[in-house]
Amino acid sequence: MKTNSPIYIIEESRLRRNLQLIADVAKEADVEIILAFKAFALWKTFPIFREYIHSTTASSLCEARLAFEEFGERAHTYSPAYTDGEFDEIVRCSSHLTFNSLSQYERLHNRVPERVSIGLRVNPEYSEVGTMLYNPCAPGTRFGVTADKLPEQLPTDITGFHCHCHCESGADVLERTLVHIEEKFARWFPQLKWLNLGGGHLMTRKDYDVPHLINILRGLHERYPWLKIILEPGSAFAWQTGPLVSHIVDIVEDKGIRTAILDVSFTCHMPDCLEMPYYPEVRGAEHVESCNPQLSSLHQYRLGGNSCLSGDFMGLWQFDHELEVGEEVIFEDMIHYTTVKTNTFNGISHPAIGMLHANGELEILREFGYDDYKNRMD
Secondary structure: OOOOOOEEEEEHHHHHHHHHHHHHHHHHHOOEEOEEOOOOOOHHHHHHHOOOOOOEEEOOHHHHHHHHHHHOOOEEEEOOOOOHHHHHHHHHOEEEEEEOOHHHHHHHHHHOOOOOEEEEEEOOOOOOOOOHHHOOOOOOOOOOEOHHHOOOOOOOOEEEEEOOOOOOEOHHHHHHHHHHHHHHHHHHHHHOOEEEOOOOEOOOOOOOOHHHHHHHHHHHHHHOOOOEEEEOOOHHHHOOOOOEEEEEEEEEEEOOEEEEEEOOOHHHHOHHHHHOOOOOOEOOEEEEOOOOOOOHHHOEEEEEOOOOOOOOEEEEEEEOOOOOOOOEEEEOOOOOOHHHHOOOHHHOOOOEEEEEOOOOOEEEEEOOOHHHHHHOOO
């Protein structure tokens, strides 16, 4: 299928495969698994999600409203800092509300009605996330309360703990992390009704040990049968569900390095590639470490975005043919996080969003134009 302009394509069959696996884990382990909007918020796909899951998680007023108004259920909400002017509206759209600190709890908990379950984010001071940008338990973190700061008797309206320590992690990481969570916080569990283990559980990745995850969660239930266990992955739902299709608009050369300039931008449309950083998978190409200008027959190109940011380029890639203006360059697995982190820097044309249905029909869910850029400046 050829396209003439850039587009994110989410493949319905792959999305349903992930959703079915997640629903099966939730049933087998007797836990609740909910969608984190920070990784995926394409609300036109929510009717599909509702066939498999029943709740979502939010970290802001806009996400909480999206949960309530478009998903049709109040959100499990956590924010590092609730602002006074938005707080009451966030509460209206939430079923669970987690405070990041005891000081925020003390200032705001009296404004939370009884129907909302109040939680507290805790920090077990352990995480195996190697990239500090994504490590929520790094020294000096602004996330959560450590065990030494908790009173032995919790306030009666705190009914849950929220703990987030993972990023695209395996079941073995959860197993090791739980040792620290229980060691630090289990003495408070009899005072609680639920434990939210956060996101980063990449159970839809091919090499993920799903049976081990189920056994770990069953074991947690056996130790604390009164606790409702909640997981809120983001990437797992949309993992490997579709690409970003781009096109070559020019090929330039300097100091022996050829750059294929695309009609998409890394800083605008794939910001995680620059922030994390990581090399995306490019269909039909292999990432290489260095360029050999003497071997032009190797078809080596750097891929460049179309913004004015000097660093808007990515790596060096080996293709199996000479690239030409107009041909597609397809970036795999660009639905989770990427679609929610895009921006309109430089007024770069935003890729459309499409859904590829099982029958091969490509439905355009959204196209973007000048008004979308202009309205962000209002």
